[in-house]
Amino acid sequence: MGAYLSVPAWWRNLDGRYRLVVGECQECGGYTFPAEGACVECNAIDALTPTEPEGTGTVVAQTIIESGAPPEFTTLLDAEGAIGVVLVELDEGVRVPGMLTDCDPHDIGRGDRVTAVVRRIYEQEGITRYGTKFRPD
Amino acid sequence: MGMTVIEGVGSYLPTYRITAQEIGEAWDGFRARGIQEKRVPGADEDAVTMAVAACKDALADASVGRNSLTTLSVGTTTPPREEGDIGTTIAEILGLENDIEVSVHTQSTRAGTRALLAAVRADGPALAVAADCPQGDPDDAIDHGAGAGAVAVVTGDSGPTVRQTATYTREFPGTRFRQRGSESVETYDATAYEREAYTTTINGALELLDDVPAALAPTAPDGSLPGRVGRSADVDSVHHLASELGDTGAASPLFGLLAAWDAGEETVAVLGYGAGSSVDAIVIEGALDVDWARPATDISYPEYLRKRGHVLSNGGDH
Ligand SMILES: [Zn+2]
Numbered sequence: 001m002g003a004y005l006s007v008p009a010w011w012r013n014l015d016g017r018y019r020l021v022v023g024e025c026q027e028c029g030g031y032t033f034p035a036e037g038a039c040v041e042c043n044a045i046d047a048l049t050p051t052e053p054e055g056t057g058t059v060v061a062q063t064i065i066e067s068g069a070p071p072e073f074t075t076l077l078d079a080e081g082a083i084g085v086v087l088v089e090l091d092e093g094v095r096v097p098g099m100l101t102d103c104d105p106h107d108i109g110r111g112d113r114v115t116a117v118v119r120r121i122y123e124q125e126g127i128t129r130y131g132t133k134f135r136p137d
Numbered sequence: 138m139g140m141t142v143i144e145g146v147g148s149y150l151p152t153y154r155i156t157a158q159e160i161g162e163a164w165d166g167f168r169a170r171g172i173q174e175k176r177v178p179g180a181d182e183d184a185v186t187m188a189v190a191a192c193k194d195a196l197a198d199a200s201v202g203r204n205s206l207t208t209l210s211v212g213t214t215t216p217p218r219e220e221g222d223i224g225t226t227i228a229e230i231l232g233l234e235n236d237i238e239v240s241v242h243t244q245s246t247r248a249g250t251r252a253l254l255a256a257v258r259a260d261g262p263a264l265a266v267a268a269d270c271p272q273g274d275p276d277d278a279i280d281h282g283a284g285a286g287a288v289a290v291v292t293g294d295s296g297p298t299v300r301q302t303a304t305y306t307r308e309f310p311g312t313r314f315r316q317r318g319s320e321s322v323e324t325y326d327a328t329a330y331e332r333e334a335y336t337t338t339i340n341g342a343l344e345l346l347d348d349v350p351a352a353l354a355p356t357a358p359d360g361s362l363p364g365r366v367g368r369s370a371d372v373d374s375v376h377h378l379a380s381e382l383g384d385t386g387a388a389s390p391l392f393g394l395l396a397a398w399d400a401g402e403e404t405v406a407v408l409g410y411g412a413g414s415s416v417d418a419i420v421i422e423g424a425l426d427v428d429w430a431r432p433a434t435d436i437s438y439p440e441y442l443r444k445r446g447h448v449l450s451n452g453g454d455h
Contacts, residue, residue: 018232075180075446078443079179079443118190121181128183
């Protein structure tokens with residue numbers, strides 16, 4: 001959340017935003033998200049094969065935002081009261097950040113099981129940015 | 138027409154739920170007929186996200202893989218953009234092939250059956266989805282009844298067969314419409330006229346069929362209108378889910394199909410009614426196992442207003 005991202009920059013990683021496509025390293029078997037650049041595990045170059053995970057995982061860290069959200073999130077914050085931001089370890093082993101949805105984030109914590117769903121992330125310059133959020137199981 | 142086969146079906150309902158009683162207490166009476174409760178989209182949901190969820194559910198139910206689909210057809214009266222192809226967005230989110238034929242049907246609650254017909258007429262496996270989340274003005278029957286949900290269908294090799302299709306069209310201006318730039322569905326508000334439009338066009342479509350099936354699944358703007366069709370067409374089994382889902386717009390006749398299959402019906406006429414008015418009749422023989430139940434979290438009327446982005450300057454008790 002936060003830093004301004006142009007539409008072309010957003011578009012470059014649609015597979016990651018929409019389906020959490022990760023890069024599976026052909027050298028060490030580790031996963032890198034987003035699926036670009038060097039392997040985060042072994043630094044191998046040009047070794048990442050795009051792989052679509054199941055989208056299920058476990059919360060490993062969480063932050064709750066109740067005020068002071070970036071302007072593109074104020075409509076969501078007004079409607080929901082609080083936004084949960086989590087780091088999720090997918091069952092394939094890779095960790096991905098995302099927002100919680102369909103829950104009061106105060107009820108969610110480390111170890112809770114979640115499933116990826118696609119939602120409206122925010123709207124900016126009249127363009128809706130869709131992407132993955134996590135819903136508690 | 139070749140025999141199109143429905144191989145898989147899927148659905149989606151938003152998590153949030155509100156009862157007619159909760160709305161009625163805020164407004165001195167619940168103004169939609171035959172609805173007990175309904176689902177409410179979260180602030181981060183729209184027709185695109187609901188369509189995606191239903192499509193994933195349908196693809197999981199079918200042996201046809203997403204890479205062999207030739208067509209994606211989408212029906213909704215609530216596209217989140219007036220221009221800008223939401224079908225493309227849905228295809229990209231689902232990871233469909235770039236050579237897929239994509240169409241979006243809108244402008245009337247018949248959009249769901251238009252999408253289904255596009256899949257039926259496709260040359261190869263197809264994915265059709267109806268997703269809708271209508272709104273009205275907070276104090277009127279349309280908003281009280283307005284629900285949300287999505288149903289998706291995958292056509293393929295084995296399963297129920299589409300036996301016949303027909304469409305009947307006759308103008309009844311003002312029966313249900315939304316002005317350019319507005320979020321609120323309106324009606325001319327003449328109950329007898331609206332009932333006449335509904336029954337006349339549905340009966341017109343039924344008369345085009347070789348045989349009227351023993352079960353009907355008509356568009357259900359509320360829980361009362363569908364019964365009128367049953368009486369005028371002399372059919373006992375009329376299926377819809379308006380009582381538990383409210384007005385699901387373009388998705389409602391497909392939810393009716395799920396209800397008919399759940400009730401053990403063997404041959405069903407899906408009747409997509411769109412005000413204005415036109416009706417698509419799609420006769421389907423055979424059934425699939427269905428399960429549209431989803432977990433729900435009950436919300437209050439003030440929470441409902443916030444999720445819908447309604448700001449009340451006056452009216453209501455809150
Ligand atoms: Zn590696």
